[in-house]
Structures are given as C-alpha cells and as structure tokens.
Amino acid sequence: MAGANMKSIKNRIKSVESTMSITKAMELVATSKLRKAKAHEEAVKPFFRLLEATIADIIRSGSEKNIYIHNPAAVPKTDATCYVVIAGDRGLAGGYNNNLFRMVREQIKDGDYVIPVGKKSIDYYAKQPYGSLTKEFSLTAEVSVPEAVEISSILCSGYLEGKFSHVVIAFTNFVSMLAQEPELKTLLPLDKEKLLAESQTDETGDEKKILPDTIYEPSPEAVLSRIIPQYISGMVYGAVCEAQASEFAARRSSMSAANKNAGEMIDNLTLYYNRARQAMITQEITEIVAGSNT
C-alpha cells in the first residue's frame, strides 16, 4: 500500500519538474524577446514625434480644415467605430489577452468594425458579429512597417468613404515590467488640441518656435492629407511594438509565478514522499519485530 503511494508521489514530482522546466524556458525566452521588443519600441519613437510635430506645425500655420481632424461642427454620417484590436499570438500570458478583450467589449456596439491583429484576436473576433474589413494579419510578431502601412490605408480609406467615423486602437500599454494595462486610443478623427499640446516642445525640450513663412508643396492641405495616413501607420506600428513588449512582460511574470508555484508543489510532494517512505520503513520494522517475537 505504502509502496504504491510512494510510486505515485514520485511520478507526480517528476511531472511537475518537467512542467517547471518548460515554464522556466518560456520565462527566459520571454525575457530576451522582451528586450528586443523594447528596443523596437524605442526606435519608433523619434519617427513618431517628428510626425506629430510636423502635423502640429501645419495646423498652427492656419490650415486646420482637414477631414481627418476633429471638427465639432460637422455631423458624421455614421456613428460606427472601427476598432483595431492588437492581442497576442499565444496564450499562457496571464490575463493579457482577456483583459484587452474585456475592455473592448465594454465599448463596442452593433455595427462597429474590427480589425483583429494577432492570432488570439482573430480567433476571438471570428465568433463575434462585428463587421470585418480585412484579410487577416495573423501574427502580431510578423506585423512590421509594410503591414502597418497597409492597416493604415485600410483605416483611412474606410474613414474617407464614411464607413465609420471613428477609429480606435486597442492595445496593451507597457507601464512597467510588472504592470501592463489595456488601453483604448482614438486615432481618427485627430484631436487638434491634444496634438498641439503634446508638441509644445521640440526634441531638445525647448519651447517650440513657429517657423514663419514655411512653403508647403503643393499645399498645406495636400501635405496634411498625405502625412496623416503616415502618422496613423506610425501609431499602429508603435502600438504593435508596445503590445508586443507587454505580451512578453505579461508572459514573463506569469511564467515566473508558475515557476514559483511549481517549486512549492515539489517541496510539498517531497515532504509527502519522505513521510510515506518513513511510514513504510516503520511498518516493515514493526512487521519484523512482530515476526521475531513469535
């Protein structure tokens, strides 16, 4: 009886150990991938700031009537929204994917569109009744600049055609190594005030000087209409990088929690194992003593 018990405990310890070696490896992989994703995210930042600053410059120079820019007087044709939902390609990252989906679910309404990015996102929205606009961008890891440009052109053409009047991007914000928060960010229409406020200072931190008499070729409006889709693609790419960093961070912390639990489990099981072993030895001695007495 005790012998069989010992064997089953031993088997369990072995299985927990092998699971632990997997979670350990996943933690290491996530850590190194996280470093790469962070580097990508840092690289995209200067691009992004320059675009923002240029758009703000053009708006300051007096040309603010652009279809992409929020105009309180205009009544949109439709109140449909297009959501770009950037989730992970794999599970095992704690609540990373679900937290994001929950956040979108609270806002989304019938008639809205979704552009899912990432395998989990596609699987999730395949079962939902929202309009789809794209062929699929299946892996977040494979989304790079050309894909971001493509997403942006889909968004801009849908927006110009009046299919939807707002574009919202849903991704997970990388707050720190330990905290990642899902976030919804409005891409279109552009919020003029916010844009102007954010680009008050230039790269060196000085107060922004308005460049007088700037020549825009062919015209400020034309330049704006061309730059904004680019800005959107920059936003999409930046969000994808950020989401990826968050995914790896989430996976890393959930895997390290799994490691800790596995360690505790092994400790407990080893304790049981030793107890069972001792019980068996005691029993054997008792039997021998009982046998020699007769």
Add this chain to the structure above:
Amino acid sequence: MEGITLKIVTPDGVAFDGEVKSLLVRTTEGDVGILRGHTNYVACIDYGMVKIVSLDGTSRVASCMNGFVSVGNNLVRIVATTYEFADEIDVSRAERAKERAEKLLAEKRSADDIALAQMKLKRALNRINVSHYVK
C-alpha cells in the same frame, strides 16, 4: 562655408543624423536641392531618392519612400517609411518583388489587388533604380 544638419528617421530608427554639405530630394513636385540657408519648406516624398553630399564632397544615394522632407533653420528632417542607402538595398529581393507584382498585375484581379500590386511594383522599381548608383 558650413553645412546643414540632416536628420533622417524611419519607424525602424534614426537612419542618418549629421552634418552635410547639400542634399537633393525627389519630392512629389520634382527634384529639390537643399543648401545652407534654404527657406522653410515642407514637401512630400512618395517614391523618391535622396542624394546626400557630405562635407568632404563625397555623395551617397538612397531610396526613400512614403514620407516628407521639412526644412527649417538649417535643420533638414526627412521622415519616411523606408530609407535605404543604395549599397544597403537587397537587389535580389527587389527583383523578386517586381516579378511577383508583375505576375499579379497580369492576372487582372479586382481593383484593390491591382492597386496594391502597382504600389508594390513601384516600390520594387524604385529600389532597383537607386541600386544602380552603387559604384
């Protein structure tokens, strides 16, 4: 005579940052040469090239697509989706992309597909053209 500061950024990072003597940019409106003291200026680039003449007189050509150039206070900034110096271009990849795009165009599919293939073809051709500048 001093030069002008040139900064080129793409989503992949800062591609160039330094002082140059002059540069030539192919914008949507035509080729524009920029020297020190240029007026404040913004123009778009779609499928273009950039020629940079450095302070010692040597020049480098690059393919630069989908972006814009802005000039102000002797600071030139080029923001582009792709920026590759001629010697960095993967010519065989561009050739393959060109063939693929031509095949797609020959198949005569929907308008969207054709527009996409045309875009890809233009990109590939631009890269191939610029790569000829490598000496």
